[in-house]
Structures are given as C-alpha cells and as structure tokens.
Amino acid sequence: MSSRTSDVLVIGGGIIGLVTAWRAAQRGLATAVVDPAPGGGAAQVAAGMLAAVTELHYGEETLLGLNLASARRYPDFAAELTGLTGHDLGYRRCGTLAVALDSDDRAHLRELHALQQRHGLESEWLSGRECRRLEPMLAPGVRGGLRVDGDHQIDPRRLAAALVVACERSGVVFHRVQAERLDVAGDRAVGVTTADGTGLRAERVVLAAGSLSGRLAGVPPNVLPPVRPVKGQVLRLTVPPRYAPFLSRTVRAVVRGGPLYLVPRENGELVVGATSEELGWDTTVTAGGVYELLRDAHELVPGITELPLTETRAGLRPGSPDNAPLLGPSALAGLLLATGHYRNGVLLTPVTGDVLAHALVTGELPEEARPFTPRRFGAARTEQLEQPV
Ligand code: GLY
Numbered sequence: 001m002s003s004r005t006s007d008v009l010v011i012g013g014g015i016i017g018l019v020t021a022w023r024a025a026q027r028g029l030a031t032a033v034v035d036p037a038p039g040g041g042a043a044q045v046a047a048g049m050l051a052a053v054t055e056l057h058y059g060e061e062t063l064l065g066l067n068l069a070s071a072r073r074y075p076d077f078a079a080e081l082t083g084l085t086g087h088d089l090g091y092r093r094c095g096t097l098a099v100a101l102d103s104d105d106r107a108h109l110r111e112l113h114a115l116q117q118r119h120g121l122e123s124e125w126l127s128g129r130e131c132r133r134l135e136p137m138l139a140p141g142v143r144g145g146l147r148v149d150g151d152h153q154i155d156p157r158r159l160a161a162a163l164v165v166a167c168e169r170s171g172v173v174f175h176r177v178q179a180e181r182l183d184v185a186g187d188r189a190v191g192v193t194t195a196d197g198t199g200l201r202a203e204r205v206v207l208a209a210g211s212l213s214g215r216l217a218g219v220p221p222n223v224l225p226p227v228r229p230v231k232g233q234v235l236r237l238t239v240p241p242r243y244a245p246f247l248s249r250t251v252r253a254v255v256r257g258g259p260l261y262l263v264p265r266e267n268g269e270l271v272v273g274a275t276s277e278e279l280g281w282d283t284t285v286t287a288g289g290v291y292e293l294l295r296d297a298h299e300l301v302p303g304i305t306e307l308p309l310t311e312t313r314a315g316l317r318p319g320s321p322d323n324a325p326l327l328g329p330s331a332l333a334g335l336l337l338a339t340g341h342y343r344n345g346v347l348l349t350p351v352t353g354d355v356l357a358h359a360l361v362t363g364e365l366p367e368e369a370r371p372f373t374p375r376r377f378g379a380a381r382t383e384q385l386e387q388p389v
Contacts, residue, residue: 004175006032008360009191009202011179011216012209014041015156016338016345018163019353020206025170027357032173034192034200039164041210042345043156045234045315047263047271048090050074050347051151053121054098054252056112062371063324064119067344069368070351071150077350078154084169087162090155090265096250099131099138099145101299105254106143113146123148135247137301153250153263156346175200181218182207182335189335193218204360206336211318213339223332226377227340229281229316232274233289235297236311237304239268246270247301255296262297262304270307272297276317283314317342326374327355328365336360337374 008024010017013035025031049055052067078091100106116123124147131145132138167174178195182205191201207213211229239246247264254260263271275289290312297304320326320340325348330337338356341348355369365373 004032004198005201006030006173007203008032008206009034009200009204010206010208011035011182011192012041012207012213013038013164013174014208014210014345015043015160015163015349016210016341016352017206017208018160018167019349020208020338020356021172022163022166022170023353023357024360025167025172027361029360031171032175032200032202033167034175034177034179034194036176036178038167038174038176039160041160042315042317043160045232045313046156046346047234047261047273048154048156048159048346049096049151049250049261049263050153051096051250051252052347053116053123053148054096054146054151055343056115056119056121057323058115060323061119063344066324066351066368066372067347070348073350073354074152074154081159081162081166085162085165087158087165089158089162090267091152092154092266093152094249094264095147095149096151096252097126097131097135097145097147098252099300100143101139101141101253101255102143108254109144109146116146122150135249135251137246137303138251139300139302142300151250153265154346155265159346159349179209179216182216183218184220184332188333204334204336206338206356206360208338210339211316213318213337219335220332222378223330223335225326225337225339225374226321227318227326228278230319230342231277231279231282231314232317233277233285233293233312233314234271234273235290235293235309236313237270237272237307238310239264239270239307241268243303243307244268246303246307251300253296253300255299258296260293260296260300262301272304281316283316285312285314289314318345321377325352325372326377327352327369327372328359328374329363330374331378
C-alpha cells in the first residue's frame with residue numbers, strides 16, 4: 001500500500017498525542033497523528049482536576065516538580081488554545097477543598113498538610129465548621145479539611161476537542177485509522193503499518209497511545225513501555241438550577257482508604273470519581289462501582305442523591321511502575337515516548353507538549369523532564385527479560 005511521509009508521526013490522538021502534535025507542528029515539523037478517533041481516549045472519562053497539591057503522595061516528590069511546572073503553565077496554555085480555536089475549555093480557577101469524615105481521615109489529612117508544608121506548598125487547615133461555611137452542602141460530620149486555592153479544574157472533553165482543532169489549524173495531518181504495528185528498519189523506528197495495510201513513514205515516531213502504549217506490536221521488548229491499564233469508573237450528575245450552586249469548588253476526600261472527588265462545572269455538570277481497579281482491559285461500568293461512588297459521595301454530600309444521574313463511564317489510566325510519565329527518546333533510535341501519565345494526564349498536558357517538542361527539535365530532554373526519561377526502566381526490564389523462565 002502507499003506510504004506517506006512526515007517529520008513526526010504521533011501514535012495516539014488523545015490529549016497527550018494531540019498536544020505533542022500541535023507543539024511539534026508549531027515548531028515547523030511536518031506532523032501527522034494516527035488514531036481512529038482523535039480526541040477520544042481517557043480524557044473522555046477524566047474529571048479534569050488540576051490537583052498538583054491535593055494529589056501529592058509520599059514518594060512522588062520528583063513528580064510534584066513536573067506537576068507544578070505544568071500547573072503554572074495552565075493559564076497561558078488555556079488562553080493560547082482558546083485564542084486559536086475559539087473553544088471554551090471549562091477552565092475554572094475555583095480551588096479545591098479536601099475534607100476528612102472521621103478521625104482517621106483527619107490524621108491522614110494532617111499528614112498531607114505537613115508534607116505540603118515541607119514542600120512550601122500553599123494549603124490552609126480548616127475546622128469542620130469552616131469547611132461547611134465554604135461549602136454548605138457538606139455533611140455535618142465533616143471533621144476538618146485543607147483549603148487549596150491553587151488546585152483548579154478543566155473540562156477534559158472540551159480540552160480534547162480544542163486540541164483537535166488546534167492541530168488542524170496548525171497543519172497536522174490526521175490518519176483516522178488504527179496503528180497496527182511499529183515498523184523498525186536497521187535498528188530504527190521508521191513508521192507504522194495501519195489496520196488497512198498502509199505504511200506511514202516518518203523521521204521520528206512518538207508513541208502516545210495511553211494504556212495501549214504497552215502493547216503495540218513491533219516495539220522491541222526492551223523498548224516497550226511498562227505501562228498498564230488502571231480502570232477508573234466515573235459518574236456524571238446534573239445540578240438543576242434550583243440547587244445551584246451545589247458546590248463552588250472541587251471537593252475531595254479519602255473514604256475507606258480510597259480517594260473520592262466531586263468536580264462541579266460551571267454548566268451544572270457534577271463529576272464524581274473515581275474507582276481504581278487493576279482489571280486489565282475491562283471497561284465495564286459495574287453496579288458495585290456505581291454503588292461505592294454514590295455511597296461515599298452521599299456520606300460526604302448527602303444532598304447528592306437528589307440529583308439526576310446522567311452518565312456512567314469507565315476509562316483506563318496509563319499506569320507506570322513509579323506513577324510518573326515516560327517522556328522523550330527511547331532506547332530505539334527514532335522512537336520517542338509520551339505515555340504513562342497515570343492520574344495526571346490532564347494536568348501534565350501543557351508541560352508534555354513543551355517537553356516533547358523540545359526533544360523532537362533538539363534530541364534532548366529539557367532539564368525539568370530528565371527524571372522522566374523512559375530509559376530509567378531500561379536496565380530493570382533488560383534484566384527481567386534475561387531471567388531464565
Ligand atoms: N486524577 C484522578 C484520577 O486519576 O482518578
């Protein structure tokens with residue numbers, strides 16, 4: 001079949017692939033994206049929290065630096081994207097309140113507060129009464145909370161749609177077909193073969209296919225990213241005008257050890273998420289998943305059961321062994337990775353576009369992204385592959 005050539009071919013048209021393609025095209029590179037449905041992927045399910053501070057975890061301090069760098073870029077990034085496309089992204093600088101429902105939760109939140117303070121992050125401890133003054137729909141039993149005015153939200157579906165338009169306006173070519181396999185010639189990635197047998201050729205290939213990145217045929221085993229799907233079930237409810245404002249900011253909690261969040265949009269949508277399940281490629285919405293989310297959300301905000309439930313959906317986060325993304329050149333010449341963003345894909349979209357464009361133009365990772373080189377997993381994977389079975 002015919003073969004079409006570009007400077008850069010991005011495998012995957014989710015938000016990470018799209019932002020990479022957009023930024024590459026802006027740098028003057030002839031860029032193409034291969035994806036049967038650009039703008040789809042995990043962004044269609046994600047809530048869109050930009051929660052660098054409230055999603056801080058022990059052991060993820062290196063990731064914190066990248067998360068904060070991306071959060072700082074969001075105002076300019078959103079303004080640029082809206083300016084180019086005319087799309088409203090639902091970017092809402094509303095802040096976040098993380099609350100505790102019992103004394104164990106409160107102890108956990110105190111620990112998080114201490115960790116945030118050690119890193120010089122802005123967050124304020126509030127009593128239960130102060131939390132309810134900010135958000136009157138919270139349950140009377142709320143025991144305290146953390147107010148983080150710098151953790152915002154965006155609507156990932158609008159973000160994805162705007163990125164498709166930004167790519168089109170910047171001259172990115174879309175091949176609306178599945179990439180079946182990576183093609184390698186002489187120890188170098190040279191393109192892909194698509195489901196209809198077409199060969200797409202490129203100087204550089206970027207693998208940005210979310211959780212699918214870990215199983216693309218043709219990628220040498222020592223290069224294949226160690227990315228796995230982590231299922232998240234998410235609910236969407238609607239706040240009728242007579243109940244508005246139901247919540248004025250994102251509200252989070254840890255209920256029975258699992259994170260729960262409620263993200264209120266300006267258009268009345270209320271997103272409730274999310275389960276975290278290691279079930280392979282399963283995207284079934286289960287009665288149990290919906291039950292647990294509603295039960296926990298009801299403990300936090302009892303009035304939620306009055307709201308119409310408008311959508312239930314499950315998506316797959318691309319999890320990596322250290323919960324951080326894999327960015328930049330891989331061990332295979334001509335192949336770069338932009339995957340493994342796990343819980344932070346929406347937050348990390350601006351910085352990923354900049355980092356990959358820099359890597360495509362210079363062949364190097366910028367300083368801030370060096371800890372996220374895919375090569376950090378190389379030695380361990382090579383050893384694993386060499387183990388006798
Ligand atoms: N960042 C939220 C989630 O992954 O559920």
